[in-house]
Amino acid sequence: MASKGEMMPDLDAIIVGAGFGGLYMLHKLRQIGLRAIIIEAADSVGGTWYWNRYPGARCDIPSLEYCYSFSPELQREWHWTERYAAQPEILRYLDHVADRFDLRRDIRFSTRVTAAQWDEAADMWHVTTDAGDRITARYCIMATGNLSMAKTPDWPGIEAFAGPIHHTAQWPREGVDFAGKRVGVIGTGSSGIQAIPEIARTAEQVVVFQRTPSFAVPASNRPLTEAEIAATQAEYDRLREEARASFLGFFGGPNPGSAAAASEEERQATYERAWNAGTTGLLQAYEDLLVNEESNATAAEFARGKIRELVKDPETARRMTPQGYPIGARRLCSEIGYFEAMNRPNVTLVDVRETPIERVEADGIVAGGQRYPLDMLVLATGFHAMTGALTAIDITGADGLKLREQWADGPRSYLGLMIAGFPNLFMVTGPGSPSVLSNVVLSIEQHVEWIADCLAAMRDRDATRIVPTDEAERDWMEHVDAVAQTTLFPRANTWYQGRTRDGRNVFMPYVGGVGPYRERCAAIARDGYTGFAISNEWTAA
Numbered sequence: 097m098a099s100k101g102e103m104m105p106d107l108d109a110i111i112v113g114a115g116f117g118g119l120y121m122l123h124k125l126r127q128i129g130l131r132a133i134i135i136e137a138a139d140s141v142g143g144t145w146y147w148n149r150y151p152g153a154r155c156d157i158p159s160l161e162y163c164y165s166f167s168p169e170l171q172r173e174w175h176w177t178e179r180y181a182a183q184p185e186i187l188r189y190l191d192h193v194a195d196r197f198d199l200r201r202d203i204r205f206s207t208r209v210t211a212a213q214w215d216e217a218a219d220m221w222h223v224t225t226d227a228g229d230r231i232t233a234r235y236c237i238m239a240t241g242n243l244s245m246a247k248t249p250d251w252p253g254i255e256a257f258a259g260p261i262h263h264t265a266q267w268p269r270e271g272v273d274f275a276g277k278r279v280g281v282i283g284t285g286s287s288g289i290q291a292i293p294e295i296a297r298t299a300e301q302v303v304v305f306q307r308t309p310s311f312a313v314p315a316s317n318r319p320l321t322e323a324e325i326a327a328t329q330a331e332y333d334r335l336r337e338e339a340r341a342s343f344l345g346f347f348g349g350p351n352p353g354s355a356a357a358a359s360e361e362e363r364q365a366t367y368e369r370a371w372n373a374g375t376t377g378l379l380q381a382y383e384d385l386l387v388n389e390e391s392n393a394t395a396a397e398f399a400r401g402k403i404r405e406l407v408k409d410p411e412t413a414r415r416m417t418p419q420g421y422p423i424g425a426r427r428l429c430s431e432i433g434y435f436e437a438m439n440r441p442n443v444t445l446v447d448v449r450e451t452p453i454e455r456v457e458a459d460g461i462v463a464g465g466q467r468y469p470l471d472m473l474v475l476a477t478g479f480h481a482m483t484g485a486l487t488a489i490d491i492t493g494a495d496g497l498k499l500r501e502q503w504a505d506g507p508r509s510y511l512g513l514m515i516a517g518f519p520n521l522f523m524v525t526g527p528g529s530p531s532v533l534s535n536v537v538l539s540i541e542q543h544v545e546w547i548a549d550c551l552a553a554m555r556d557r558d559a560t561r562i563v564p565t566d567e568a569e570r571d572w573m574e575h576v577d578a579v580a581q582t583t584l585f586p587r588a589n590t591w592y593q594g595r596t597r598d599g600r601n602v603f604m605p606y607v608g609g610v611g612p613y614r615e616r617c618a619a620i621a622r623d624g625y626t627g628f629a630i631s632n633e634w635t636a637a
């Protein structure tokens with residue numbers, strides 16, 4: 097490998113992924129005069145919204161909030177049509193962003209990054225792709241998404257299934273025709289709950305294989321009116337500023353007060369109002385719902401009562417009623433006609449905890465000794481969440497350290513932005529940052545801007561290497577865990593948790609609040625990047 101100064105990298109930065117994170121990162125790096133490209137596995141932009149084309153795919157954060165704020169012009173000119181945008185509209189928006197900021201010319205599509213190796217002598221990354229490229233860059237920025245590595249079950253016999261198998265996160269571009277088909281849907285998280293009513297509309301039969309029932313609230317989706325859009329447009333600056341300082345990164349916050357302290361009558365009235373207020377409504381009904389077990393139990397019981405009202409068959413309702421974990425600790429799903437779909441004569445629910453899937457046959461699934469004849473499988477089985485897209489790449493840091501090994505006991509990072517032992521490698525909304533437990537577009541903007549400021553500061557000081565110290569990373573991980581333990585989130589078995597080799601859970605997102613987190617990141621930068629070791633003596637005070 098070359099020595100420092102002898103060999104200049106091909107680029108200042110390689111960005112991996114052309115979703116919300118990567119697109120803005122490229123734009124921002126261009127603005128500060130750095131040479132960067134994006135490498136993207138798909139043949140176009142969009143990330144999550146490129147891949148997740150299943151019927152019913154829709155955002156569960158209001159469209160007017162789930163979009164970029166960095167360009168006032170973009171914010172003014174784009175008009176969302178629905179309160180919660182459907183996948184095609186969000187993809188159109190990201191296509192528009194790519195064109196509007198002329199981003200495509202620096203994106204290498206249909207190319208997957210397979211390996212990245214740190215060159216300690218030259219302070220740069222060697223990046224390898226499946227197209228045979230070998231590119232060097234001073235910085236490598238992983239905008240690979242938190243939910244982008246699909247998880248496929250390995251039931252015995254699955255390879256012998258004769259019909260098509262579609263994962264919701266790898267949905268065919270041309271769509272899928274369910275007419276006359278007996279469709280098995282596995283998984284009842286956000287994706288399954290959105291897809292099932294749509295599939296049931298045209299399929300001959302749908303068999304839903306449920307492992308853990310999810311709490312779900314009505315999306316209360318509707319077209320946006322011009323007046324609503326204008327009102328938000330007029331207040332956008334203030335609303336965005338408040339969201340940046342808030343706990344979850346949304347407009348507005350939870351109602352003050354404790355659910356446990358309210359009277360039964362008041363509570364019911366509050367929950368009834370909140371039920372129809374959209375996806376975040378119910379959890380915002382009282383400010384202590386995600387930290388106080390007693391309060392949470394009241395909201396959970398209210399939501400269970402709704403399932404009993406909506407699902408006609410008492411046995412199906414019983415199976416669909418979540419028990420044993422706090423509401424909100426597992427992602428609260430947003431539904432449009434899900435519970436009603438379970439009343440249809442062509443829909444059957446199989447509880448795979450009571451009657452586990454034994455095997456897949458060429459034309460069906462056997463569960464609990466019973467055979468369900470099927471022509472097609474839809475896997476709504478989720479993702480290798482938060483770490484999967486990163487560990488899929490063979491990343492080698494300083495001293496031959498492998499990221500896969502480094503994270504074998506759950507992901508470790510400083511601020512969810514960088515990893516000790518992996519200089520000049522940044523993550524956009526990595527584990528250890530608010531990421532999936534926030535308005536992720538807002539969190540992406542915060543990370544992109546922080547990274548761009550950091551790289552500009554590095555350039556201005558002729559520094560070529562930045563890496564968090566072991567101590568800073570350890571302290572941050574302890575803090576992430578300590579904060580999580582003050583909430584009810586770790587009480588559910590979810591994809592928010594990573595796992596150590598000996599089976600202990602590691603809570604991955606940072607739940608100390610989007611506003612306080614932003615402040616902390618800003619203070620660290622202001623104070624000279626405390627907790628980071630930086631080359632050429634420009635070290636933290």
Ligand code: NA7
Pocket residue numbers: 243249250264282283284285286287288305306307308427448476477478479591
């Ligand atoms: P999720 O939320 O991870 O849901 C996956 C579902 O698939 C969940 O119900 C799982 O049950 C179920 N699953 C996974 N593997 C199996 C097997 N082997 N057998 C039976 N059932 C299984 O993914 P989604 O795509 O729905 O949503 C991801 C996020 O996207 C969502 O939170 C939003 O942020 C958008 P389990 O719960 O593990 O018992």
